[in-house]
Every structure is written in C-alpha cells, then in structure tokens.
Amino acid sequence: MxxxxxxxxxxxxxxxxxxxxxxxxxxxxxxxxxxVHEEKPVPAIFALGDSLLDAGNNNGLRTLAKANHPPYGLDFPTHTPTGRFVNGYMILDYLALKLGLPLIPIHSDPSTKGAKLLYGVNFASAASGIQAYTGHELGKVYSLDVQIQQFAEVKKEIIATIGANATSRLISKALFYIVTGTNDWLLYLGTPVGKLYTKPQYRDLLITKFNSQIKELYNMGAQRVVVVGLGAFGCCPGQLRAFKAINGTCVASVNKLAKDFNAPWRSQFLALADTLPGAQFAFQDACTALLHVRNNPSAYGYSIVDHACCGIGKYQGFPFCFQGFPVCDNVESHLFWDAYHPTSRFQEQFLDLVWNNGPPYSYPYSSKEFLMGLKD
Known part of the structure; x- marks a missing residue:
C-alpha cells in the first residue's frame, strides 16, 4: 500500500x-x-541559605567563603572538593536521597537547565544571610533576597520546559528547604552592626524580614517550607577560639542568643502558615539537636566535640580550612569538620533526629510525618 x-x-x-x-x-x-515524579510526596527540593547548604554556588565568586579546595570533599564519593563545607555529604544530600531524589543541582552550574530543574535547584550561598549585606565582609555572596530572585528566573525556565500548569503543580508540591540566620548573628557579634541595635531589636528585624521573604516565595507558588533554626553555634570551634573558652566549654551567651532567637522565630513562622491558604510549614531546631548530641557524645560515636578536624589555632578554630592545613586522622571521631561546620556524620544524625522525632527537634511534628503526610 x-x-x-x-x-x-x-x-x-x-x-x-x-x-x-x-x-x-x-x-x-x-x-x-x-x-516531575508527581507520585512522590516531594517531587523536588529548592534549597536556599548559607554554607550549611552551599554545594558550590560560591565557587566562582570573589570571596573567602568557598570550599572548592582540599581537604573539603575528602569523603565525598568522588573524593574531590565540590564547594560543600564538609568532608562528604551535607544534610541536603541526605534529605534528597531519603526522599528518592538525586543530589540537588546547584544554580551556578551552567548544566542546571531543562529537565534537570524538575528535581529542584540549590541556590544556597556560603556566608549569606537574611540581611542583604551579610557576608559581604568576606567578598561577594548571594543574599537570601538574591536567591529568591534566582528562583523566580528558574521558575520561568521550568515554565518554558513543561508549561505553566505543570510548573505551578510542581512548585506547589516541591519542598523549599531553608537554612539561614547564623551569619546575620555572627555579623552582629563581630562587627559594629551590634552597636546599632539591641539584641531584641535585631531579632525582630530579622524575623520580620524573613517572614516577608517567605511571603515572596509563597506568592511565587511555594507552599511547603521547612526552615532549620540556628544551631548551637556557641559550641563551634570558631566561637570557642573567639571567646577563649575554657576546657572546650560551649559559649553559653552565644547559645542563649540562638535559643532566644529560635523560639520566637519558630512560633511566628509556623503562625504565618495559618494566614496563607494551602501553606504547610515546619521548623527544625538545630540548636537542640546539636546540644543533645554534644552532651551525649559516646552514644553518637564521638570522642572529640570541641576541636575541629581541619584547622589551626586553639580548638583548630581558625575561621577557615585551607589547603595544607592539618587534618585529623579520624574524621568520624569529631563532631566538627572545620571551625563552623559539623562533619557529614553529624549532618546525617541531625536528619535522623528530626525525621524520627517531633518537638523539641522538629515542629509541629516529625519530619517524616510532615513530609510523608503532605496534602495537595
């Protein structure tokens, strides 16, 4: 025929x-x-924040805040530095794997285009914060405001790939995972910014600004948001060194600052969800989790909780871990990898704590209940 x-x-x-x-x-x-994997409770993760999530977005910037050199990446599958401020995987990696997703691509990678965007994008920038100027003392960084603008551009690219309706559904079902705030407080403690505001004034300033940023994301379609509160950064080797801590004792005043900030931040953030139709918010308390592990080191396999694995100076607490700096023989025995970042081991343990437990680690309930029970 x-x-x-x-x-x-x-x-x-x-x-x-x-x-x-x-x-x-x-x-x-x-x-x-x-x-898009719409059969999954979470089809994609859009990550925003600081060095606890940065996987290389700062690599090409003129800044001291980057980790694209050895010994970072020592225990990463490729055994090479990627820009992650840790020896191997970070919490975002563990979360993605737990949710059945690939490692989330970074925004600054030119190959993060097309279908690759459908699993989410990592916008996090080391040293950044809630305030636009935070981190600029180290060089150029992408503030949380800039990261939100970057997401707006990515949304346009996703629309061009799968259309407006599918994009709206994807974004509404995606998880927005945010870790920020610590650098804003480090700036307050270490620069003249602390003379411009009282701590309550600065706290309220940050929370108000953050809530407006969340609303901006919500107006672009974000409905499922998880925020990680400040960690117990008074226990970081960098703060032990700065405050001349005795016998590795955590700096109580700094940890109090973290706790005093987390409590109102958590309550106001979760209350915000009640004013935004369809919003589903959760808060993870990194301060409580880190203190729990530090106070029970043997139960979690640690023998050294005050000294960093990589670094120089008292407590190996010099702010940076540069190539050529001494590295401990057994990373697994250390709670901290460098002056401010926990080891991969703790980051996986932190995820386990918030995944399996509700308050005081995860609010309003465990991350497993939250993420697995997300409703359309």
Missing part, C-alpha cells in the same frame, strides 16, 4: 519537518511531566 511514500509525495518537506517538530515538542513535554 506504500502509504508512507504517498504521504511523502503529497506533503512538502517543510510541512513534514514542522509536524515532526511539534510532535517532538509534545513528546518532550510529556516526558518532562513524567520526570
């Missing part, structure tokens, strides 16, 4: 090419929609 040959004779070549292009386009959109 040679139907194919007849069609070729009657249709001009340009028409055939155009038809094929349309079909390919439709097939691509269908394939992209499948990649």
């Amino acid at each position: 040679q139907l194919g040959g007849k069609v070729q004779q009657e249709w001009p070549t340009v028409c055939t090419a155009a038809t094929v292009a349309v079909v390919i386009g439709l097939l691509w959109q269908c394939a992209a929609a499948v990649l």
Whole structure:
C-alpha cells in the first residue's frame, strides 16, 4: 500500500519537518511531566541559605567563603572538593536521597537547565544571610533576597520546559528547604552592626524580614517550607577560639542568643502558615539537636566535640580550612569538620533526629510525618 511514500509525495518537506517538530515538542513535554515524579510526596527540593547548604554556588565568586579546595570533599564519593563545607555529604544530600531524589543541582552550574530543574535547584550561598549585606565582609555572596530572585528566573525556565500548569503543580508540591540566620548573628557579634541595635531589636528585624521573604516565595507558588533554626553555634570551634573558652566549654551567651532567637522565630513562622491558604510549614531546631548530641557524645560515636578536624589555632578554630592545613586522622571521631561546620556524620544524625522525632527537634511534628503526610 506504500502509504508512507504517498504521504511523502503529497506533503512538502517543510510541512513534514514542522509536524515532526511539534510532535517532538509534545513528546518532550510529556516526558518532562513524567520526570516531575508527581507520585512522590516531594517531587523536588529548592534549597536556599548559607554554607550549611552551599554545594558550590560560591565557587566562582570573589570571596573567602568557598570550599572548592582540599581537604573539603575528602569523603565525598568522588573524593574531590565540590564547594560543600564538609568532608562528604551535607544534610541536603541526605534529605534528597531519603526522599528518592538525586543530589540537588546547584544554580551556578551552567548544566542546571531543562529537565534537570524538575528535581529542584540549590541556590544556597556560603556566608549569606537574611540581611542583604551579610557576608559581604568576606567578598561577594548571594543574599537570601538574591536567591529568591534566582528562583523566580528558574521558575520561568521550568515554565518554558513543561508549561505553566505543570510548573505551578510542581512548585506547589516541591519542598523549599531553608537554612539561614547564623551569619546575620555572627555579623552582629563581630562587627559594629551590634552597636546599632539591641539584641531584641535585631531579632525582630530579622524575623520580620524573613517572614516577608517567605511571603515572596509563597506568592511565587511555594507552599511547603521547612526552615532549620540556628544551631548551637556557641559550641563551634570558631566561637570557642573567639571567646577563649575554657576546657572546650560551649559559649553559653552565644547559645542563649540562638535559643532566644529560635523560639520566637519558630512560633511566628509556623503562625504565618495559618494566614496563607494551602501553606504547610515546619521548623527544625538545630540548636537542640546539636546540644543533645554534644552532651551525649559516646552514644553518637564521638570522642572529640570541641576541636575541629581541619584547622589551626586553639580548638583548630581558625575561621577557615585551607589547603595544607592539618587534618585529623579520624574524621568520624569529631563532631566538627572545620571551625563552623559539623562533619557529614553529624549532618546525617541531625536528619535522623528530626525525621524520627517531633518537638523539641522538629515542629509541629516529625519530619517524616510532615513530609510523608503532605496534602495537595
């Protein structure tokens, strides 16, 4: 019957090419929609924040706040530095794997395009904070405001890939995971910023600003948001060194600051969800989790909780871990990798604590209950 040959004779070549292009386009959109993995409770993660989530976004910036050199990445699967401020995986990696997702690509990677965006994007920038100026004392960083702008641009790219309706559904079902605030307080403690505000004034300033940033994300379609509160950074080797701690004792005044900030931040953030239709928010208390592990080191496999694995100076608490600095023989025995960042081991343990437990680690209930019970 040679139907194919007849069609070729009657249709001009340009028409055939155009038809094929349309079909390919439709097939691509269908394939992209499948990649959204809508059967998963969480099809994608959009991460925003600081060095606890940065996986390389600062690598190309003129800043001291980057980890794209050895010994970072010592225990990463490739055994090479990626920009993560840790010896191996960070909490975002463990979370993605637990949710059945690939490692979340960074925004600054030129290959983070097209279908790759459908699993989410990591916008985090080391040294950044809630305030626009936080971290600039170290060089250029992407503030939380800038990261939100970057998400807006990525949203346009996703629309171009799968269409507006599928994009809206993807973003509404995606998890927005945010770790920020510590650098704002380090700036307050270590610079003249602390003379401009009382601690309650600065606390209220940060919380008000943060809530407006959350509303901005919500207005772009974000509904599921998890915020990680300040850690017990008075226990970081960098703070032990700065405050000349005795016998590795945590700096009580700094930990009190973290606790005093986390409590109102948590209550106001969770209350905000009640004012935003469809919003589902959760808060993870990193301060309580770190103190719990530090106070029970043997139960979690640690023998050294005050000294960093990589660093120089008292408590190996010099702010940076540069190539050539001494590295401990057994990373697994250390709670901290460098002056301010816990080891991969703790980051996995932190995820386990908030995954399996509600308050005082995860609010309003465990992360497992929250993430597995998300409703449309």
